[in-house]
Amino acid sequence: MSPATVDSPQSWTRLAIALAIATIGGVGMWSVVVVLPAVQAEFGVARAAASLPYTLTMLGFGGAGIVLGRWSDRFGIMRPVLAASVALAAGYVASGYATTLTGFALAQGLLIGAGSSVTFGPLLAHVSMWFARRRGIAIAIVASGNYFAGAVWPPIVQHFTETAGWRTTYFGIGVFVLATMLPLALLLRRPPPAQPAASPGARASTHASPQALGLSGGALQLLLVVAGVACCVAMAMPQVHVVAYCADLGYGPARGAQMLSLMLACGVVSRIVFGFISDRIGGLRTLLLGSALQGVALLLFLPFDGLVSLFVISALFGLFQGGIVPSYAIIVREYFPPGEAGGRIGVVIMATLVGMALGGWVSGAIFDVTGSYRAAFVHGIAWNLVNLSIASWLLMRTRARTALA
Numbered sequence: 001m002s003p004a005t006v007d008s009p010q011s012w013t014r015l016a017i018a019l020a021i022a023t024i025g026g027v028g029m030w031s032v033v034v035v036l037p038a039v040q041a042e043f044g045v046a047r048a049a050a051s052l053p054y055t056l057t058m059l060g061f062g063g064a065g066i067v068l069g070r071w072s073d074r075f076g077i078m079r080p081v082l083a084a085s086v087a088l089a090a091g092y093v094a095s096g097y098a099t100t101l102t103g104f105a106l107a108q109g110l111l112i113g114a115g116s117s118v119t120f121g122p123l124l125a126h127v128s129m130w131f132a133r134r135r136g137i138a139i140a141i142v143a144s145g146n147y148f149a150g151a152v153w154p155p156i157v158q159h160f161t162e163t164a165g166w167r168t169t170y171f172g173i174g175v176f177v178l179a180t181m182l183p184l185a186l187l188l189r190r191p192p193p194a195q196p197a198a199s200p201g202a203r204a205s206t207h208a209s210p211q212a213l214g215l216s217g218g219a220l221q222l223l224l225v226v227a228g229v230a231c232c233v234a235m236a237m238p239q240v241h242v243v244a245y246c247a248d249l250g251y252g253p254a255r256g257a258q259m260l261s262l263m264l265a266c267g268v269v270s271r272i273v274f275g276f277i278s279d280r281i282g283g284l285r286t287l288l289l290g291s292a293l294q295g296v297a298l299l300l301f302l303p304f305d306g307l308v309s310l311f312v313i314s315a316l317f318g319l320f321q322g323g324i325v326p327s328y329a330i331i332v333r334e335y336f337p338p339g340e341a342g343g344r345i346g347v348v349i350m351a352t353l354v355g356m357a358l359g360g361w362v363s364g365a366i367f368d369v370t371g372s373y374r375a376a377f378v379h380g381i382a383w384n385l386v387n388l389s390i391a392s393w394l395l396m397r398t399r400a401r402t403a404l405a
Contacts, residue, residue, distance in 0.1 A: 005193050006129075006130055006132045007133050008193075010190075011131055014130050014188070015131075017184055017187050017188060018123045018126065018142045019141055019144070019148075020180075021119060021145075021184050022119040022123055022142055022144075022145025022148070023148045023149050023152065024149075025118065026146050026148070026150070027173060028061070028091075029057070029116055029149065029150070030149060030154050031112075031154075031157050031173060033154070034153075035157065035169070035170070036053075036054070038161055038165075038166040039053070039101070042166075043100070053101075053104055053105040053108040056109025056113060057113035057116075059109060059357075061117045061120075061353060063117075064113065064114035064117040065118075065346040065349050065350060066350055067346075068080040068117060068342075069122045069125060069341075069342030070342055070346070071342075072122045072342040073342040073343055076188075076189075076191055077123070077188050078188045081118055081122075081123075081184075081188060082185045082186075083118075084119075085115070085178060087114055088111070088116060088174070088178075089115075089174040089178035090111050091108065091110070091114075091174070092171065093174045094111060095107040095108060095111075095112065095170050096166075096168070096171040119146065120143070121342070121345045121346040122346065124142055125329065125333075125341040125342040125346075126342070127139060129193070130193065135278075135330065136275045136278030136279035136330055137279055140272055140275025140276075140323065141272065143326040144268050144271045144272060147267050148268065150264050151261075151264065151265065151268075208334060209336070212335070213394060213398060221347065221348075224332070224348050225347060225348060225351040226386070227390040228325075228328060228348045228351035228354075228355060229352070229358070230355065230386040231291060231324050232353070232359060233358055233359035234298060234359065234380040234381065235294065235359065236355065236357075236359025236360045236380075237298070237379070238263065239263065239360075240356075240364075241367075242256050242259050242263070242314065243256030243260060246259065248373070249305055255307065259311060262311065262314050262315050263317055265318065266314075266316075266318025266319045266322070267321065267322035268322065269322070270318060271322040271323055271326055273319075273323070274322065274323020274327070275323070277323070278327060278330050283327050283328075283330030284334075284394055284395045286323060287324060287327040287391045288391040288392060288395055289323075290321065290322075290323045290324040290327060291324060291384060291387045293319075293321075294320050294321045294384055295381060295385065296320065297317040297320045298317075298384060299381060301313055302377055328345070328348045328352070332344045362379065
């Protein structure tokens with residue numbers, strides 16, 4: 001067997017396998033949202049209590065992403081994907097047999113959330129090892145798997161929940177995940193190619209280090225974590241509350257659901273486009289561009305609240321924000337050793353999930369206090385400025401130190 005090389009046909013085959021795994025395993029992020037009304041009705045609990053499984057799923061996703069990322073750094077991606085596949089399948093079967101909401105929530109967080117985490121941070125890090133000149137677009141494609149899953153799985157889960165019940169649906173998902181992800185995981189047995197010291201066409205910053213910014217590794221990691229929280233607190237406002245916002249304006253929740261769907265669909269396009277852009281301008285500039293554009297979209301929500309305007313702004317928001325989270329993976333690969341990629345990307349992804357959870361909750365709390373989402377949008381814009389400031393400061397440091405060199 002010939003040795004693997006970066007940017008080769010083998011790399012693109014590996015990318016296709018990773019995208020398939022991300023799309024299948026991404027069901028763990030979306031199924032609980034679809035079955036929430038049925039679960040609430042069966043267990044006879046309030047909406048807040050019924051939302052607990054989703055919260056635990058997000059926490060499990062973020063925490064396990066760090067662990068599985070570090071595991072993949074040491075032993076390769078195949079073992080984490082195999083373990084995640086089994087955890088996902090076991091989680092769906094256990095959830096289907098749960099007799100209490102607590103049991104259902106624990107299965108969601110400890111098994112489904114943890115299992116689905118391998119489909120984002122760890123896979124992004126792994127695929128980044130197979131590309132140099134096309135690393136940005138490769139990471140963007142794999143990151144799109146999460147949005148593809150959000151487009152594909154909810155209608156399927158809803159259909160079978162209505163026709164067969166949520167328990168049978170969960171059992172079926174578990175069987176499908178096991179039957180598809182395990183064989184795909186075995187195709188990832190081959191280790192990544194040796195990382196070149198420099199590859200033709202690669203940017204000089206591809207092989208930089210935190211010291212190139214005048215920072216320690218820990219300081220740069222901390223800044224990326226703060227930036228991840230900040231951008232996603234801002235991002236959460238429209239994504240989490242657009243349905244309720246439309247209902248409050250009198251357009252109805254159905255229109256809000258359509259806007260959310262449009263937002264996610266445009267997010268797929270955004271991730272691909274920003275992937276191409278990052279291959280040309282680098283991760284830091286991509287983060288700065290995405291952050292600035294996301295801020296513009298948030299500002300547009302303030303003066304415009306007509307139905308057509310909201311559809312247009314929702315589309316713009318999706319187009320502007322989709323490339324932000326993948327840019328962190330690119331920055332990590334540009335400034336940290338390849339052997340640390342999985343763990344460090346997992347930490348930043350965890351920060352973005354904390355930002356989404358915090359932003360969704362705080363926006364609701366602000367609405368409860370003010371009776372309007374206007375202040376919540378302003379709150380999101382303020383956090384976006386924090387992200388923009390960090391990206392700008394880091395980019396200015398690269399220019400300053402390059403000028404002194």
